[in-house]
Amino acid sequence: MTVATTLPPIERGRAGLREETLSEWTKLRSVRSTWIALAVVVVAGIGLSALVTNIEAGRWAGLGVVDRAQFDPVRFSQTGEFISQFVVGVLGALIVTSEYATGSIRTTLATIPRRTTVLAAKGIVIAAVIFVVAELTAFASFFVSQAVLTAHGGKALPSGSSIVAQLKSPTIPVASITSPGAARAVFLCGVYLVLLTIIALGIGFILRHTAGAISLYVGLLLVLPLIIQILPSSISNSIERYLPSNLGLAMIVVTTRKTDFAGVLMSPWAAAGTLALYAAVIVVIGGWVLVRRDA
Amino acid sequence: MHVIEAARLSKSYGRTRAVDGLSFEVRAGVVTGFLGPNGSGKSTTMRMIMGLDRPNAGDVTLDGRRYHDLRWPLREVGALLEAKAVHPGRSARNHLLSLAQTNTIPKERVDEVLELVGLTAVAGRKVGKFSLGMSQRLGIASALLGDPGVLLFDEPINGLDPEGILWVRNLLKSLAGEGRTIFVSSHLMSEMSLTATDLVVIGRGKLIADTTVDDFIRSNTVATVLVRSPEAGRLADVLSSIGASVTSGEGGSLLVTKVDSARIGEAAHAAGIALHELSPQQASLEEVFMELTSDSVDFHGHARVGVAS
Numbered sequence: 243m244t245v246a247t248t249l250p251p252i253e254r255g256r257a258g259l260r261e262e263t264l265s266e267w268t269k270l271r272s273v274r275s276t277w278i279a280l281a282v283v284v285v286a287g288i289g290l291s292a293l294v295t296n297i298e299a300g301r302w303a304g305l306g307v308v309d310r311a312q313f314d315p316v317r318f319s320q321t322g323e324f325i326s327q328f329v330v331g332v333l334g335a336l337i338v339t340s341e342y343a344t345g346s347i348r349t350t351l352a353t354i355p356r357r358t359t360v361l362a363a364k365g366i367v368i369a370a371v372i373f374v375v376a377e378l379t380a381f382a383s384f385f386v387s388q389a390v391l392t393a394h395g396g397k398a399l400p401s402g403s404s405i406v407a408q409l410k411s412p413t414i415p416v417a418s419i420t421s422p423g424a425a426r427a428v429f430l431c432g433v434y435l436v437l438l439t440i441i442a443l444g445i446g447f448i449l450r451h452t453a454g455a456i457s458l459y460v461g462l463l464l465v466l467p468l469i470i471q472i473l474p475s476s477i478s479n480s481i482e483r484y485l486p487s488n489l490g491l492a493m494i495v496v497t498t499r500k501t502d503f504a505g506v507l508m509s510p511w512a513a514a515g516t517l518a519l520y521a522a523v524i525v526v527i528g529g530w531v532l533v534r535r536d537a
Numbered sequence: 538m539h540v541i542e543a544a545r546l547s548k549s550y551g552r553t554r555a556v557d558g559l560s561f562e563v564r565a566g567v568v569t570g571f572l573g574p575n576g577s578g579k580s581t582t583m584r585m586i587m588g589l590d591r592p593n594a595g596d597v598t599l600d601g602r603r604y605h606d607l608r609w610p611l612r613e614v615g616a617l618l619e620a621k622a623v624h625p626g627r628s629a630r631n632h633l634l635s636l637a638q639t640n641t642i643p644k645e646r647v648d649e650v651l652e653l654v655g656l657t658a659v660a661g662r663k664v665g666k667f668s669l670g671m672s673q674r675l676g677i678a679s680a681l682l683g684d685p686g687v688l689l690f691d692e693p694i695n696g697l698d699p700e701g702i703l704w705v706r707n708l709l710k711s712l713a714g715e716g717r718t719i720f721v722s723s724h725l726m727s728e729m730s731l732t733a734t735d736l737v738v739i740g741r742g743k744l745i746a747d748t749t750v751d752d753f754i755r756s757n758t759v760a761t762v763l764v765r766s767p768e769a770g771r772l773a774d775v776l777s778s779i780g781a782s783v784t785s786g787e788g789g790s791l792l793v794t795k796v797d798s799a800r801i802g803e804a805a806h807a808a809g810i811a812l813h814e815l816s817p818q819q820a821s822l823e824e825v826f827m828e829l830t831s832d833s834v835d836f837h838g839h840a841r842v843g844v845a846s
């Protein structure tokens with residue numbers, strides 16, 4: 243019995259990031275749960291956003307001045323993100339923890355002995371996939387939601403209109419992608435999901451258990467804000483802006499001017515930078531655990 | 538040439554000493570059995586060879602290199618560690634493809650190893666639906682993927698039917714025949730006696746023997762002859778006088794060691810004692826192995842019984 247016939251030898255290089263990235267892509271695309279998760283991101287992103295926008299449009303006529311000033315057609319178009327953030331988190335954690343659950347992480351680390359390469363490849367693949375899907379969804383969702391507003395009789399305000407023009411507007415304000423902050427908000431919505439995915443991936447490498455990783459991830463997004471709220475407002479006011487969920491809000495809010503978000507939220511890009519910093523720290527800790535602990 | 542060299546390997550998990558100062562060598566061209574009872578540290582040793590668990594002390598190298606320094610590890614070392622360590626939702630072909638890509642192994646090789654282990658027909662099926670035997674075959678396919686010179690198999694016959702066991706046995710031998718280094722663990726001495734040429738035996742993480750199967754059997758089994766005679770008492774005296782060790786067996790029989798059945802027969806004949814039975818007994822390998830690896834015995838002592846008078 244001859245076992246080998248067609249394997250051409252290779253002399254140069256070593257099994258590295260390029261090879262492992264290819265492999266991680268094969269692994270990601272070859273399980274059905276990936277496609278289900280991505281479908282949920284798209285459907286929830288567009289569908290839920292359109293639904294919420296539809297409801298908000300129906301309320302416009304009865305809104306007072308303050309509420310009209312806060313009416314944010316861009317943010318409404320991204321409400322599906324609330325669901326998507328959990329879906330991408332589960333996906334990010336699972337591509338690590340499912341390998342620990344089955345023991346196949348040992349196969350992976352045996353094929354690529356440099357463990358940080360494995361982490362990097364997983365990060366690159368999942369970030370790229372989520373980036374593409376989340377950005378397409380965010381922009382599609384934006385246009386669908388503005389179409390919903392238009393169907394309710396909404397009209398775009400002339401460009402350069404102030405917030406005063408918005409609250410005096412007789413018709414529902416519709417955002418254009420060229421409205422100030424709109425493209426940025428929609429783009430950062432996708433970025434928010436990418437950064438959260440990476441955070442979940444890092445948590446997966448730190449905890450190695452699916453249930454634990456997802457619990458911690460959900461805790462950061464849902465429970466931590468509740469805990470902060472219990473604190474005296476002198477403390478909570480200064481912490482709140484650093485919460486991942488509030489960083490996400492800061493990244494997609496357009497009409498922060500003199501509204502109830504003012505002062506509470508960071509500027510959009512500062513928020514994106516802060517969340518990226520969180521992701522980096524968590525990934526570094528995950529990499530440290532990966533390298534130091536037995537597989 | 539010795540391909541795998543372990544030098545004073547030690548590994549503890551908390552207070553458990555899984556591997557304790559283990560040194561051994563595995564050479565190319567033969568099947569080397571890695572034998573030890575459950576929990577003796579076989580899998581732990583394999584994980585250390587693969588660079589997955591870090592030894593607390595000592596070192597293990599493949600052709601003088603650490604696993605971590607192999608540039609294309611899958612092309613040098615193939616391993617079956619845990620058969621079920623595959624994502625259940627992935628097909629066998631995609632699983633192998635993802636492995637192949639890590640070491641730039643062409644796609645055709647995936648189909649080749651699938652064919653080799655007889656999984657071609659189910660290559661597109663989800664691995665979660667595989668039986669244990671099919672998973673073992675997939676594990677063997679992934680080990681062979683990179684056409685490596687060194688192969689590690691951790692209990693590869695687990696869950697296989699007799700036909701599958703025979704297939705693995707022949708596969709291991711033919712891989713060794715091609716000059717590869719084959720290191721295969723088992724807790725069944727009988728299996729190793731059929732498959733392996735060399736033997737590394739451990740108990741409680743410590744080395745008990747690093748030898749060949751033949752030597753192991755020769756030096757550890759004691760030829761015993763079972764004798765029945767109506768004059769058992771007199772026969773025992775006669776046999777003792779020619780240097781035999783005699784103990785009493787079941788139903789008034791005698792168990793005789795140190796002399797062979799021919800000499801027993803001759804001595805009985807010379808003394809005019811009738812024999813009803815004269816049958817050589819071989820202590821089973823499994824018994825020898827169990828005795829060697831149990832804690833209560835002197836590891837180097839023979840299975841000797843006290844002399845009856």
Ligand SMILES: Nc1ncnc2c1ncn2[C@@H]1O[C@H](COP(=O)(O)OP(=O)(O)OP(=O)(O)O)[C@@H](O)[C@H]1O
Nearest residue numbers: 550553555573574575576577578579580581582724
């Ligand atoms: N990751 C781990 N964490 C804690 N203890 C471990 C770990 N791996 C192994 N052990 C312990 O180390 C000892 C050796 O285990 P190992 O799995 O290496 O034995 P084995 O010879 O492969 O046994 P078996 O024949 O049952 O497969 C056992 O006591 C086991 O409980």
Ligand SMILES: [Mg+2]
Nearest residue numbers: 579580581691
């Ligand atoms: Mg084991």
